[in-house]
Amino acid sequence: MSEQSCEIQSAGCMPRGVEWGTLALIIGCYGGWLAVLFLLAPLSVPLAILCLSLFCALHSSLTHEALHGHPFRSRWINEALMFLPLTLMIPYGRFRDTHLAHHQDERLTDPYDDPESNFQDPGAWQKMPAWRRAILEVNNTLLGRIVLGPLLGQICFMADDWRQARAGNHAIRRDWVLHALGLVPVIWIAQASPLPLWALLLAAYIGLALIKIRTFLEHRAHEECHNRTVVIEDRGPLAWLFLNNNLHIVHHKHPGVPWYALPRLYRQNRAAFLAVNGGYRYSSYREVFGKYFLRRKDPVPHPLWPFQR
Numbered sequence: 001m002s003e004q005s006c007e008i009q010s011a012g013c014m015p016r017g018v019e020w021g022t023l024a025l026i027i028g029c030y031g032g033w034l035a036v037l038f039l040l041a042p043l044s045v046p047l048a049i050l051c052l053s054l055f056c057a058l059h060s061s062l063t064h065e066a067l068h069g070h071p072f073r074s075r076w077i078n079e080a081l082m083f084l085p086l087t088l089m090i091p092y093g094r095f096r097d098t099h100l101a102h103h104q105d106e107r108l109t110d111p112y113d114d115p116e117s118n119f120q121d122p123g124a125w126q127k128m129p130a131w132r133r134a135i136l137e138v139n140n141t142l143l144g145r146i147v148l149g150p151l152l153g154q155i156c157f158m159a160d161d162w163r164q165a166r167a168g169n170h171a172i173r174r175d176w177v178l179h180a181l182g183l184v185p186v187i188w189i190a191q192a193s194p195l196p197l198w199a200l201l202l203a204a205y206i207g208l209a210l211i212k213i214r215t216f217l218e219h220r221a222h223e224e225c226h227n228r229t230v231v232i233e234d235r236g237p238l239a240w241l242f243l244n245n246n247l248h249i250v251h252h253k254h255p256g257v258p259w260y261a262l263p264r265l266y267r268q269n270r271a272a273f274l275a276v277n278g279g280y281r282y283s284s285y286r287e288v289f290g291k292y293f294l295r296r297k298d299p300v301p302h303p304l305w306p307f308q309r
Contacts, residue, residue, distance in 0.1 A: 013261035019071035037193035056207025093175030122301035227278035
């Protein structure tokens with residue numbers, strides 16, 4: 001089956017109106033977050049942290065859906081729905097803009113032009129101090145990515161935004177101001193609950209750490225751009241938490257297809273998708289953990305640089 005036939009078959013998976021299931025999931029995410037704060041936190045702070053982290057990760061996955069045009073066809077309604085930043089750290093507008101830039105598949109894994117790449121320019125890598133290279137090597141294991149990934153990612157992300165904002169990028173300044181406005185009700189609600197503020201921050205960090213499991217090996221270095229994107233054939237709780245974005249080649253080829261239609265589209269065209277991505281697949285997240293929990297998958301310096309430029 002050709003790549004073109006995959007494109008034709010995706011038409012039956014595209015939404016035709018309001019995606020009520022996705023809307024209900026967004027409302028349920030906010031409702032569950034509130035329930036944990038006010039009902040579960042008085043009973044057990046550790047359990048509340050765990051549950052809040054799951055809602056934070058789910059909110060991140062739903063934010064990803066919103067920036068791709070779900071559950072409404074209206075961009076401003078989708079953005080209004082995700083205005084409250086439960087993960088606390090990343091402005092919606094910055095996530096939207098950097099992620100859409102990431103969807104230029106010919107730039108995937110580019111250390112400069114792919115905002116979500118974890119690869120480094122080999123020349124820059126050689127000039128780094130040893131302590132920084134050691135940290136990035138640890139970050140290239142799955143355990144390191146879970147523990148250190150949210151912190152390292154946030155530092156690099158904010159440093160780059162700070163440089164661009166100082167250089168006069170008004171869009172970045174606007175997105176951070178909107179983010180701060182969204183944080184006000186989130187922090188106010190949390191402070192009105194029995195949960196300590198430190199627990200809210202820890203839950204947000206764990207939520208982002210869970211998302212790092214998904215992004216850990218989504219893309220590899222390869223000459224062919226479509227061969228860089230993985231599929232993990234997992235149907236367990238992590239796949240649900242990630243809203244099926246573990247079927248990542250399906251999402252990259254059909255970014256307008258909603259989360260609930262991705263498994264069907266993959267099942268109907270499995271051989272074609274595996275042909276498109278060069279067979280870059282894992283059977284489950286159990287396999288991923290078994291192979292890479294304490295071992296790196298890729299080198300930090302891009303092994304094929306500068307073939308993309």
